[in-house]
Amino acid sequence: MLSVNSQKSQKWALIAIALFYLALVLVIPALVVVVEAFRDGIGGFLAALQSRNFQKATELTLIATAITIPLNTLFGLCAAWVIARNRFPGRALLISIIDVPFSISPVVAGLMLVLLYGERIGWLGPLFASMGIKVIFALPGIVLATIFVTLPFVAREVIPVLEDLGPEPEEAARTLGANDWQTFYRVILPNIRWGLIYGVLLTNARALGEFGAVAVVSGSILGRTSTLPIFVEQSYQNYQSVAAFSAALVLAGFGVLMLIGKAILENYYLKKLPSH
Amino acid sequence: MGIVVENISKRFGHFQALDQVDLVVPDGKLVALLGPSGSGKSTLLRAIAGLESPDQGKIWINGQEMTHLNVQERQIGFVFQHYALFKHLTVRQNIAFGLEIRKVKGAEVRRRVNELLDLIQLQGLGDRYPAQLSGGQRQRVALARALAVQPQVLLLDEPFGALDAQVRKDLRRWLRDLHHQVNLTSVFVTHDQEEAMEVADEIVIMNEGRIEQVGTPQAVYDNPATPFVMKFVGEVNILPSGLHRTHAQMGSSVFIRPHAIKIQSQPTATSLAATITHVVYRGWGVHVELMLSDRIPLTAQLDRQEWEFLGVDTGETVQVELQEAIAFADGQQQSGNPPLLFR
Numbered sequence: 001m002l003s004v005n006s007q008k009s010q011k012w013a014l015i016a017i018a019l020f021y022l023a024l025v026l027v028i029p030a031l032v033v034v035v036e037a038f039r040d041g042i043g044g045f046l047a048a049l050q051s052r053n054f055q056k057a058t059e060l061t062l063i064a065t066a067i068t069i070p071l072n073t074l075f076g077l078c079a080a081w082v083i084a085r086n087r088f089p090g091r092a093l094l095i096s097i098i099d100v101p102f103s104i105s106p107v108v109a110g111l112m113l114v115l116l117y118g119e120r121i122g123w124l125g126p127l128f129a130s131m132g133i134k135v136i137f138a139l140p141g142i143v144l145a146t147i148f149v150t151l152p153f154v155a156r157e158v159i160p161v162l163e164d165l166g167p168e169p170e171e172a173a174r175t176l177g178a179n180d181w182q183t184f185y186r187v188i189l190p191n192i193r194w195g196l197i198y199g200v201l202l203t204n205a206r207a208l209g210e211f212g213a214v215a216v217v218s219g220s221i222l223g224r225t226s227t228l229p230i231f232v233e234q235s236y237q238n239y240q241s242v243a244a245f246s247a248a249l250v251l252a253g254f255g256v257l258m259l260i261g262k263a264i265l266e267n268y269y270l271k272k273l274p275s276h
Numbered sequence: 277m278g279i280v281v282e283n284i285s286k287r288f289g290h291f292q293a294l295d296q297v298d299l300v301v302p303d304g305k306l307v308a309l310l311g312p313s314g315s316g317k318s319t320l321l322r323a324i325a326g327l328e329s330p331d332q333g334k335i336w337i338n339g340q341e342m343t344h345l346n347v348q349e350r351q352i353g354f355v356f357q358h359y360a361l362f363k364h365l366t367v368r369q370n371i372a373f374g375l376e377i378r379k380v381k382g383a384e385v386r387r388r389v390n391e392l393l394d395l396i397q398l399q400g401l402g403d404r405y406p407a408q409l410s411g412g413q414r415q416r417v418a419l420a421r422a423l424a425v426q427p428q429v430l431l432l433d434e435p436f437g438a439l440d441a442q443v444r445k446d447l448r449r450w451l452r453d454l455h456h457q458v459n460l461t462s463v464f465v466t467h468d469q470e471e472a473m474e475v476a477d478e479i480v481i482m483n484e485g486r487i488e489q490v491g492t493p494q495a496v497y498d499n500p501a502t503p504f505v506m507k508f509v510g511e512v513n514i515l516p517s518g519l520h521r522t523h524a525q526m527g528s529s530v531f532i533r534p535h536a537i538k539i540q541s542q543p544t545a546t547s548l549a550a551t552i553t554h555v556v557y558r559g560w561g562v563h564v565e566l567m568l569s570d571r572i573p574l575t576a577q578l579d580r581q582e583w584e585f586l587g588v589d590t591g592e593t594v595q596v597e598l599q600e601a602i603a604f605a606d607g608q609q610q611s612g613n614p615p616l617l618f619r
Binding site: 172175177178179187 | 325327346347348351352353354356358360361362363364373374377378418421422425
C-alpha cells in the first residue's frame with residue numbers, strides 16, 4: 001500500500017512530466033512561430049501579409065481546400081454507407097483501398113500524379129493537354145494531390161459510427177414514410193455528426209498543410225503554383241524568416257479557426273440536446 | 277382484406293429462408309408467427325413490410341398489391357426488437373416523425389402525439405430522450421410512433437424479445453388489450469410459444485422456411501398437424517413406436533403430453549413400471565421425471581394434491597398409465613388411447 005502522500009507526489013510527478021512534454025513538443029515551437037513572425041514588429045508582419053506571393057499562395061491553398069472538403073465529404077459518406085451497410089465480395093479490399101493514401105508517402109503520391117497527368121510523359125497528360133487543360137504544375141494537379149492525401153479521413157471516421165448505429169433506425173424511418181433524402185437528413189446525419197465533423201476537420205487540417213505531394217505536382221513556382229506550406233519553406237530557404245513565420249502563423253490561424261468552428265457547433269448541439 | 281401472402285420464396289446465399297409460403301391474415305386479427313430461429317418468421321414479416329424483397333411471390337395488404345412498392349409507400353407500422361427509436365429525438369419528436377414526414381399541420385401533430393402519449397400511458401415523459409426511458413417504456417414509444425401514421429397493418433418483430441420477464445408479461449397483456457381497442461390487423465414474430473398462446477388470435481407455426489400449421493392457440497395445442505408442431509408447442513414426451521406392440525408404423529414416434537401421464541401405485545392391465553429419477557416443484561404443479569424399464573425417459577405433470585396423495589419420492593418405482601397418445605403416420609395424425617397404440 002502506498003501512503004496518501006506518496007500517491008499525491010506520484011500524481012504531481014506525472015502531471016509535471018506531461019506538462020514538460022507538452023511544452024517541449026507543442027507550446028514552445030508554437031511560441032517560436034509567433035515570436036519569429038513579429039521579429040520586425042507588427043509592421044514586418046503586416047508587410048509580409050501584403051506580399052503578392054504570399055497572397056497567391058494563400059489563395060491557392062484556400063481554393064484547393066475548398067474544393068477538396070466537399071468532394072471528399074461526399075465520397076467519404078457514400079463509401080462509409082456502402083461499407084457499413086452491405087456485405088459483398090471485395091468489401092475488405094475496398095476498405096484497404098480507401099486506406100492506400102495513408103500508406104503511400106505523399107511524395108510518391110505526387111510523383112504518381114505526375115506520371116499519370118504529366119503533359120508529355122503522362123498516360124493521360126497528352127489527352128488533357130489536347131483539350132487545353134494543364135494538370136501538372138497548375139491548380140488541377142494541386143487539387144488532385146490534396147484530394148488524394150485526404151481521401152480516407154471522412155470514410156474512416158464515419159464507418160465505425162454508422163456500424164454502431166446499425167441499420168434499424170434507417171429502416172424505422174422508411175417504414176414511417178421517409179424517402180432516402182429524409183432518412184439521411186433526419187436520421188443518419190444527426191447520429192453520425194460527430195464522426196463526420198471530426199473527419200472534415202482532419203481533412204481540412206491536412207488539406208491546408210499538405211506539403212510533399214503538392215510540392216511534386218505543383219512545381220513550386222513562387223507566385224504561381226506555390227501553396228502556403230510551400231511558400232513557408234521557400235521563404236525560409238531565401239533567408240526571409242519573417243515572411244516564412246508570418247505565413248506559418250496564418251496557416252496555424254486557419255487551423256485555430258476550424259477548432260473554434262467545431263466548438264461552436266458542439267455548443268449548438270449540446271444546447272439542442274441537453275441529455276447528450 | 278387483411279394481409280395475403282402468395283407463394284413467397286426468399287434465399288440468402290445457400291440458405292432458403294422462405295420456401296413457397298402462402299398465408300392469409302384476416303382483417304383485424306392479431307396473428308403470431310411462431311418458430312425457432314432460422315425458421316423464416318422474421319424474413320416473412322420483413323417481406324410483408326417491404327424491408328426484404330422476396331425472390332418470388334406476391335403480397336397484398338387490404339386488397340392492394342404491394343409486391344413492388346417501396347417500404348415507405350406501403351403504409352405499414354413496424355416495431356423492431358431493439359426499439360430502433362431515434363435517439364437524437366425526444367419521445368414527442370419520435371412519435372411525430374411519421375406525421376411530419378407526411379407534412380401534417382403542427383396543431384394536428386400535437387393533438388395526435390398527445391392522444392398517443394395517453395394511449396401508451398407516458399403522458400409526463402414526452403420531453404425525455406429514449407436513453408432516459410426503461411426498455412418497456414421505449415417499446416411503448418416505438419409502438420406509438422408506428423401507430424401515429426395510422427398504418428393499414430401493424431408488424432412487430434420480436435417486440436418483447438429484449439425485455440425482462442416481468443415487463444414482458446405486462447407488456448404483452450397490454451398489447452393484447454391495445455389490439456382489442458384499435459382492432460388493427462397485426463402480425464408479430466416470436467419464438468416464445470407462451471407469448472404466442474397468450475396474445476394471438478391465431479398462431480402460424482413455421483419451420484425451415486415453411487408454414488407447418490395455422491390455427492387458434494387451442495387448435496395447435498390440441499390438434500397439432502405435424503410432429504414438429506407437437507414438439508414445438510407445449511411440452512411433450514416422445515416415445516419410440518417399438519415400445520410394446522403398437523399400431524404406429526415403425527420409425528415413427530408416439531407423442532404424449534406430460535399431463536396425459538397418470539402415476540399410480542398399483543399396476544393395471546395397461547400400466548408400465550417406471551422409476552422416479554427427479555421431482556421438480558413448480559408452484560401449483562409438480563414435474564416428475566421418470567425412467568421406464570427400457571431406459572426411456574418420461575416426464576409427467578401432476579397437480580400438487582395428486583402428488584401429495586400418492587406419497588412417493590425419488591428412487592421409488594411406480595406404475596404409469598399413458599393416456600391420450602398421438603402418433604403421426606404418413607403425416608396423418610392418429611390419436612387415441614394407448615391401448616390402441618401400444619397393444
